Amino acid sequence: MRIDIVSVFPEYFDVLNLSLLGKAQDKGLLQVTAHNLRDWTHDVHRTVDDTPVGGGAGMVMKPEIWAQCLDDVLGLPARELENVELTLDDDLPVGQGYGVHATKHGSEVGAAEQSSAIATTQLEHGHKPSQLKQVLIFPNPSAPLFNQQAATELSHAEQLVFGCGRYEGIDARVPRYYAEQGVDVREYSIGDYVLNGGEVAVSAMIEAIVRLIPGFMGNPESIVEESYTGDALLEHRPYTKPTTWRGIAVPQVLISGDHAKVDRYRRDEAIMRTNAIRPDLIEQLDCRRLDKADRKL
Ligand code: 6GU
Numbered sequence: 238m239r240i241d242i243v244s245v246f247p248e249y250f251d252v253l254n255l256s257l258l259g260k261a262q263d264k265g266l267l268q269v270t271a272h273n274l275r276d277w278t279h280d281v282h283r284t285v286d287d288t289p290v291g292g293g294a295g296m297v298m299k300p301e302i303w304a305q306c307l308d309d310v311l312g313l314p315a316r317e318l319e320n321v322e323l324t325l326d327d328d329l330p331v332g333q334g335y336g337v338h339a340t341k342h343g344s345e346v347g348a349a350e351q352s353s354a355i356a357t358t359q360l361e362h363g364h365k366p367s368q369l370k371q372v373l374i375f376p377n378p379s380a381p382l383f384n385q386q387a388a389t390e391l392s393h394a395e396q397l398v399f400g401c402g403r404y405e406g407i408d409a410r411v412p413r414y415y416a417e418q419g420v421d422v423r424e425y426s427i428g429d430y431v432l433n434g435g436e437v438a439v440s441a442m443i444e445a446i447v448r449l450i451p452g453f454m455g456n457p458e459s460i461v462e463e464s465y466t467g468d469a470l471l472e473h474r475p476y477t478k479p480t481t482w483r484g485i486a487v488p489q490v491l492i493s494g495d496h497a498k499v500d501r502y503r504r505d506e507a508i509m510r511t512n513a514i515r516p517d518l519i520e521q522l523d524c525r526r527l528d529k530a531d532r533k534l
Contacts, residue, residue: 238394238450240269241310242439243303244401245285247271249436253443261453269443274298277306286404295405303400303411310398311371311420370395372421374442375402375412376435380424383442385469387425391442392449399442401435469518473506501530 242250250271254262261267275283286296308315372394391397400407416422427438448454476487490502508531512519 238267238392238447239396240267240399240443240447241396242269242271242399242401242443243274243306243310244271244434244436244439245274245403246401246434246436247273250440253440258444258447261447261450264452266450266452267447272306272310274302274306277302277309289405293405297405298402298407300408300411300414303407304414307373307398307400307411307415311373311415313418370421371398372396372423373398373400373412373415374439375400375407375422375424376427376438376442377402377406377424378426378431380426383425383427383438383445385445387423388442388445389449391446397443397446399435399439401439403434469521470507471511471514471518473503473510504531 244250248271250269253259253269253271258267258269262269274285278284284299285302286298289295289297304316307313370393372391374391374397376399400411412422412424425438425442427441432438476491480487480492488502490498493499508519
């Protein structure tokens with residue numbers, strides 16, 4: 238899998254090189270690249286945002302910068318610059334040029350170098366953009382919740398591109414445009430609270446997705462049994478030795494040696510905990526997946 242992340246704070250993603258994700262990259266299962274959105278700007282201030290049309294607080298991220306960047310990262314054909322307001326840049330000596338250079342080839346030198354750097358990376362890793370099953374994902378607190386089902390589905394993609402918004406978000410025409418181009422576009426929230434930007438949400442989504450890539454986890458069984466897979470129940474609580482610690486004994490059944498009883502105990506625990514903590518998950522539960530003993534609870 239190839240993962241491209243676009244952000245104005247690409248350093249946030251340095252941590253992805255640590256731990257299991259780093260190992261997956263070493264094994265060649267995964268290649269993660271964090272891009273700086275500002276590399277696709279053309280003005281000396283490297284501006285990525287503007288005031289909201291219609292008024293209001295905060296700033297909105299500009300669609301043309303995002304599109305220049307995403308066209309490159311998705312491997313779509315470069316387009317000529319369009320709808321760019323040519324402004325005389327007052328930081329440059331008069332006569333030396335404009336803040337924005339609209340050329341036939343779509344961009345000034347900096348951005349052209351960017352796209353060739355990406356093309357080289359794709360060649361090095363043997364990807365042809367046309368063969369990729371791509372998904373473009375925008376973290377958005379006002380979107381459907383990201384869950385284990387979404388993570389599982391996305392773990393089968395060949396390329397994931399994450400566009401991290403800051404401020405009041407990215408101009409709404411950006412996801413719409415790529416969807417209209419036939420790109421599989423998703424927007425996800427990671428919970429009912431507000432973060433300052435999408436970076437932390439994307440880190441969480443990547444960790445949830447990448448551990449589901451076949452060959453990533455040392456012990457695939459630990460994935461099958463855990464919370465939210467299969468029945469969408471919370472997991473039973475874990476215990477290790479000693480069987481009595483600081484006067485607290487582990488549940489007796491766990492040291493009985495009776496595997497059927499242990500399984501039954503763990504399933505009861507999972508159902509009761511889910512009922513107490515997440516009754517919404519109990520309501521979603523597929524009744525056909527409950528066994529006779531479950532129904533007595
Ligand atoms: Cl995806 N983004 C932001 N900014 N805040 C969030 C979120 C996403 N999910 C929950 N809160």
